[in-house]
Amino acid sequence: MAERVFITGMGMITAIGDNVAENLGQLRQQRSGLGFTSYIDTIYQQVLPVAEVKHNNDALFALAGITSHEGYTRTTLLGLTAMREALRQAGITDVQTAPTGFINASTVGGMCDTEKVYFDIVDPTKSGTFLQYIDTLDCADCTQRIADTVGFTEHIATISTACSSSANALMFGARMIKQGFMPRMVCGGTEALTRFTLNGFNSLKNVDKQFCRPFDQQRTGLNLGEGAAYLVLESESFAKANNSRILAEFTGYCNANEAFHPTSPSPDGDGAYEAMKAALAMSGRTLEEVDYINVHGTATLNNDVSEGKALERLFGNNVPLFSSTKPFTGHTLAAAGAIEAIYAVLAIQQGLIFPNLNFKEKMEELNISPVTELMEGVSVNNVISNSFGFGGNNASLVISKYEG
Amino acid sequence: MKVKCYIQGMAAISPQATFEGDVFSAPLVHTDSNLLTCMEPDYKPFIPANSLRRMTRLLKMGLTTALQSIRDSGVEAIGPIVTGTGKGSLQDTEKFIREIEQYKETALNPTPFIQSTYNSVNGLIALQVKGTAYNNTFVHRGFSFENALLDSMMLLAEGAPNTLTGALEEMTAEHFYIKSRIGFWKSTPTDSRQLYVQQSPGSIAGEGATFFVLTGTPTAHSKAALTGFKMLYKPTEAKVAAGLAEFKENVDLVLTGRNGDSRYEHFYRQVDTLFPGVPQLPFKHLCGEHDTAGAFGMWLAAQILHTQQVPAQWFPMLEALPANINRILLYNHFYGEQHTMIVLERV
Numbered sequence: 001m002a003e004r005v006f007i008t009g010m011g012m013i014t015a016i017g018d019n020v021a022e023n024l025g026q027l028r029q030q031r032s033g034l035g036f037t038s039y040i041d042t043i044y045q046q047v048l049p050v051a052e053v054k055h056n057n058d059a060l061f062a063l064a065g066i067t068s069h070e071g072y073t074r075t076t077l078l079g080l081t082a083m084r085e086a087l088r089q090a091g092i093t094d095v096q097t098a099p100t101g102f103i104n105a106s107t108v109g110g111m112c113d114t115e116k117v118y119f120d121i122v123d124p125t126k127s128g129t130f131l132q133y134i135d136t137l138d139c140a141d142c143t144q145r146i147a148d149t150v151g152f153t154e155h156i157a158t159i160s161t162a163c164s165s166s167a168n169a170l171m172f173g174a175r176m177i178k179q180g181f182m183p184r185m186v187c188g189g190t191e192a193l194t195r196f197t198l199n200g201f202n203s204l205k206n207v208d209k210q211f212c213r214p215f216d217q218q219r220t221g222l223n224l225g226e227g228a229a230y231l232v233l234e235s236e237s238f239a240k241a242n243n244s245r246i247l248a249e250f251t252g253y254c255n256a257n258e259a260f261h262p263t264s265p266s267p268d269g270d271g272a273y274e275a276m277k278a279a280l281a282m283s284g285r286t287l288e289e290v291d292y293i294n295v296h297g298t299a300t301l302n303n304d305v306s307e308g309k310a311l312e313r314l315f316g317n318n319v320p321l322f323s324s325t326k327p328f329t330g331h332t333l334a335a336a337g338a339i340e341a342i343y344a345v346l347a348i349q350q351g352l353i354f355p356n357l358n359f360k361e362k363m364e365e366l367n368i369s370p371v372t373e374l375m376e377g378v379s380v381n382n383v384i385s386n387s388f389g390f391g392g393n394n395a396s397l398v399i400s401k402y403e404g
Numbered sequence: 405m406k407v408k409c410y411i412q413g414m415a416a417i418s419p420q421a422t423f424e425g426d427v428f429s430a431p432l433v434h435t436d437s438n439l440l441t442c443m444e445p446d447y448k449p450f451i452p453a454n455s456l457r458r459m460t461r462l463l464k465m466g467l468t469t470a471l472q473s474i475r476d477s478g479v480e481a482i483g484p485i486v487t488g489t490g491k492g493s494l495q496d497t498e499k500f501i502r503e504i505e506q507y508k509e510t511a512l513n514p515t516p517f518i519q520s521t522y523n524s525v526n527g528l529i530a531l532q533v534k535g536t537a538y539n540n541t542f543v544h545r546g547f548s549f550e551n552a553l554l555d556s557m558m559l560l561a562e563g564a565p566n567t568l569t570g571a572l573e574e575m576t577a578e579h580f581y582i583k584s585r586i587g588f589w590k591s592t593p594t595d596s597r598q599l600y601v602q603q604s605p606g607s608i609a610g611e612g613a614t615f616f617v618l619t620g621t622p623t624a625h626s627k628a629a630l631t632g633f634k635m636l637y638k639p640t641e642a643k644v645a646a647g648l649a650e651f652k653e654n655v656d657l658v659l660t661g662r663n664g665d666s667r668y669e670h671f672y673r674q675v676d677t678l679f680p681g682v683p684q685l686p687f688k689h690l691c692g693e694h695d696t697a698g699a700f701g702m703w704l705a706a707q708i709l710h711t712q713q714v715p716a717q718w719f720p721m722l723e724a725l726p727a728n729i730n731r732i733l734l735y736n737h738f739y740g741e742q743h744t745m746i747v748l749e750r751v
Binding site for chain 2: 042043044106107115118119121122124131134135138139140143144147148152153154155156157158159160161162168172175176179195196199200202203204255256257258259260261262263270271274389390391392393
């Protein structure tokens with residue numbers, strides 16, 4: 001029998017806060033992190049809202065606890081800030097005290113900084129300090145800098161499956177624990193806003209000029225966000241022997257591919273349906289036992305129809321309470337799965353259902369609508385967290401209250 | 405790590421004639437440009453013309469190699485699809501960066517953005533083979549393919565009937581220049597055939613797409629078994645030696661990722677010390693240095709075990725080999741940071 005996997009530490013930074021407590025505070029106060037960018041050089045600066053972390057890189061160096069500045073990208077700094085909190089919360093002062101793996105997720109690596117100097121990098125007549133960013137473009141750079149700063153030397157990996165990347169990082173970590181390769185894993189993702197990604201999604205006509213409206217009839221697209229989040233996962237035997245404080249149990253997960261279209265989900269949400277169904281089956285929980293679903297809910301035309309249909313197919317007339325927290329954080333791509341996994345833990349710990357901001361009008365294709373006001377004092381025992389991405393990549397996680 | 409799986413099918417597009425024909429009669433392709441470029445096949449038998457038009461080079465190479473490995477395996481229904489790529493489609497990434505600048509962020513074609521996404525080849529493969537199972541992409545330099553391999557072995561242990569496991573990497577002129585600025589390549593043009601005698605900082609660049617169909621149990625069709633596996637991140641020389649020592653038993657041949665880079669050659673010298681008398685073959689003069697060169701090494705090892713032959717023209721340095729090659733140790737590292745050891749056995 002494979003070991004159970006527990007969540008014993010969490011750390012994050014998003015547009016609504018530099019740590020988990022600040023995020024919780026803003027969620028409770030229903031305060032969105034959306035606004036306009038201060039740090040990306042784009043013609044859409046005053047046009048396309050984003051959820052940006054409200055610190056320049058100098059401030060992030062302090063938050064991340066880094067004194068040497070050479071070659072550290074914003075992606076790395078966001079990641080380190082979240083990583084330090086996760087380790088602190090799990091009571092880990094030295095990751096070397098037990099074999100600990102690190103699975104990171106990233107969609108564009110250090111593009112945030114390399115795109116600013118790219119044309120100098122490729123110009124043989126130019127030389128200067130920008131050269132220190134040359135090797136930060138790929139996705140492994142941030143992972144290794146985070147690993148080297150906090151001291152991970154055991155298994156490390158970086159996953160990139162677009163918007164489901166960090167959900168897959170959590171899954172991979174949990175599976176390594178269950179197969180006995182490692183007693184403890186730190187998993188999550190980091191994502192900094194870039195001109196590259198903003199133009200990418202905008203070229204797909206997927207970006208809303210207003211604050212995004214998930215599951216609303218009038219929605220027209222997503223808003224991008226940035227941030228990072230990591231969760232410490234431990235095997236049951238390790239957590240008990242280590243006397244770890246158990247925050248929640250990671251009971252189920254599934255990664256399924258739709259094989260439908262490179263960027264669009266299938267209209268009936270086949271992949272979302274399969275991922276949720278299989279993740280729930282693994283968790284051993286029934287449909288009725290699901291108290292809350294933190295949906296992918298990007299507010300693109302296609303995602304919300306597809307995901308909504310999948311919810312109706314799986315749960316029939318009894319779709320659980322659900323909401324998208326993307327209007328708070330924006331769509332943080334590689335970090336989204338881990339950020340929302342932490343929100344799932346917070347929902348369980350605090351008995352909260354977070355509101356789906358900006359919702360006014362039910363979608364005509366669906367019979368369901370999201371929670372729009374903060375709900376407190378709710379008994380939340382099992383949460384499904386969805387992350388769906390390009391390439392038909394669908395990931396669902398089930399996070400459950402720790403019952404001993 | 406305690407692992408075991410079997411290679412049922414495989415295919416490789418590389419700078420050598422690995423994709424079609426008989427590798428044993430293939431001449432050695434060499435270069436003095438410090439860049440070994442893939443010998444690309446005709447893609448038309450694999451990819452419909454209307455799709456082919458839109459696809460960039462790495463996508464075509466990746467998808468075609470994946471499909472060929474499935475054909476080679478005889479497996480009908482492909483399960484999970486797991487790949488590794490250090491850089492993804494560089495051509496698309498570069499194009500989108502350039503077009504953002506050129507068109508001042510307006511009226512952009514989204515195709516290069518979509519194709520630059522690291523898991524785009526995975527998505528294409530899934531579409532083409534209707535692969536609705538697990539799908540994952542690892543993007544970690546010299547650990548990209550090996551993490552895909554580890555993931556695949558875990559999936560097989562969890563009950564997957566098979567996995568399609570591969571690696572893909574391309575080198576563009578622009579990226580070759582970028583990496584030359586931080587010492588990745590040798591500073592003077594080097595004949596790839598002289599790679600191992602020209603010890604100096606840097607190596608020669610390469611690229612390739614390599615795919616395997618893996619299963620948890622052997623069949624009559626199995627080409628080789630993977631029986632040992634280790635990944636070491638930024639290890640000391642002593643840690644490398646200890647890792648290699650774990651795989652010391654009954655090794656008939658060691659394939660090394662030696663690449664003529666004098667800065668990191670000392671790691672490979674551990675093999676000389678620990679495996680005295682065991683023949684060694686380096687493979688980077690065939691595929692060049694790249695994030696997922698280890699996948700090419702594994703393809704070569706499986707090829708040798710399966711056919712009990714070494715492509716003689718590729719290895720002018722060939723020493724006497726044992727009559728039977730039953731076990732091969734593959735040791736590779738990427739610029740001294742990601743070290744991988746894989747043991748393959750004859751089935």
